[in-house]
Amino acid sequence: MNFRKTLVTTTALASFAMVGAAAAADYTIGITQNNVGVDSYQTTYEKAFIAAAEANDKVDAVVLDAGGDVARQIAQMEDLIQQNVDAIIIWPTNGQAVIPAVRKAHNAGIPVIVTNSNIAEEGFDFVRSFSGPDNVTQGARSAEIMCDKFKEMGIENEAQVVQISGQPGYTTAIERAGGFEDRLPEVCPNVTLVETQPGDWNREKSQQVMEAFLVKYDDIDGVYSGDDNMGVGALNAAKAADRAGDIIFVGATNFAVGYEAMGRGEYWGSIYQSPVDDAEAALQTAIDVLDGKDIPFLNYFDTPKITQDNMSEFDKPVF
Template sequence: MKKLAAATISVAAAAVLGLTGCSTAGTSQVSGSGNVKIIALLPQGYDQPYGSVYVDTMKATAEEMGVTLELTNAKYDASRQSSDCNVAVAKKPDGIILWPADAGSVRPCLLKAQAANIPVNSTNSDVTEADKSLVKSYSGPSNDQVGRLDADLLNTALQGKGSIVIIQGQPGNSTATDREAGFRKQLEEKYPGIEIIGAQPANWDKAQAITATSELITRLGSRINGIYAQDDTMAAGAIEALQNRGIDPATVPVVGCGNTELGQANVLSGKQFGTLFQSPVWDGKTAIEQMVKVIKGEQVEKNLFMPMPLVTKDNASQYPPEW
């Protein structure tokens, strides 16, 4: 497993290094966009650390490529995003980039765009499998793979055996659902010695993660050998809950996702066993590039997945946090 993880890191790191600059070869291949107008329907923006970097990168990439970009922020309200979509379709842009607030609720939006002959790409969180034919391309993390990689990390920490709990994201959110599905499948297929004995949502929030973890500790006590938190923010909450109970987090390995400033600090201190490097720079940049390619009639990959290197204390210095 360690050899596999090292290979994953090496390949993904090379991919990230090739994509982080704003004037890479990838940009020049799709430049000269002319008077292209794109509307991005997003569920977050400057109200979230990830969204702040993502949006700034989108804007910079659009400006560099001569694209007129309009952004919305539904704040994870599916009905609000539906309204944003109606307005966007009426404006007849050359393309729509959609980061679903709720993947189960975006089909009407996709059908309206299709009827208006406006191409749509999904970004960061994909649409459901039933709606894949209604989008030209997806770019972003494979959240199924995120769950699988976190299972790999936790297996390494536990050396193949133990009982663990999951601190979940927002119920019904496709990112949370897909990460948990991938995590559970990886344990079932590769690590049968690790058992999930509890799970509780914390809605991507540190304070709620403290409460959720504390309640799981109260209920399950010393049976908990490890914790899978679906992002670094909730991982930080899980760590704090352990410390509040007088438990050394190094003795109950916690894994997360994001390689945020907070998450990497916890990894370097030994409080968090590991995380995954998720780049809002790659995410925002690639979303614009893919949409421009679609508008220009160029061939694009149906699924362009973000590299997600595994980050532990041993290699964290190679992956400076982006958010």
């Protein structure tokens, strides 16, 4: 089977790839992603999505990237609606701001599948299914990992923690932070979360945030980061200040850099999440919706705990 991938410019001022079989496909599915270039998770997700679409004779896929720009993503949604695609997958740049565009697609009779990070709850009526991780559970599991380590160390009644969250307004960031903040006092009621600052999913910014924490607080026992990319930024700051050995680092979405730091004994734990599983699940959810299958609204895939103790059970992440 021959496949084609053609880069063109859209009226949304972003490039897209048209991926599909040479013969007519059953469905045309459009996807507008958050920001492919911002980290290796999103880059790997896009590659996996394109590969899955190329391997499926039923699908032509229009693959778009919003570049982190809400206005661009809304314009891309408008383009996909005008193209009358059969379904739209959206990885929201902002869970609140995209709701009018999602509603417009719904009103046009185009089913919308949200991937990876859900939109705000008031937009749920316009979405057929969410495909991705349970980010609240991820945050809660990270709190459990940290609390268990504090108990092992005997500091569960005195430990102080700082948090580096993701991009403000981004649903994943909100949910992971909320899951952590709600669960930590349940499992370790005497641990204190002293401050939270955003790292915007960026390693360099997170390193700067951690540098400021280290100046402000003489006693930091744990750092929770909304993903390992930010967590390694925090680790780098602590290493530069010669304080890394005194701090337990826990993240989410186990990046390769986090896995490697765990192997060196510098980073304690995270949540294992595959961008390949994420991408393939989103495409399959869209196909299942179009095939008329009964799909749950919250279509989660599992994201287990990973620490230095059990990391040998997991393959090194590919991102």
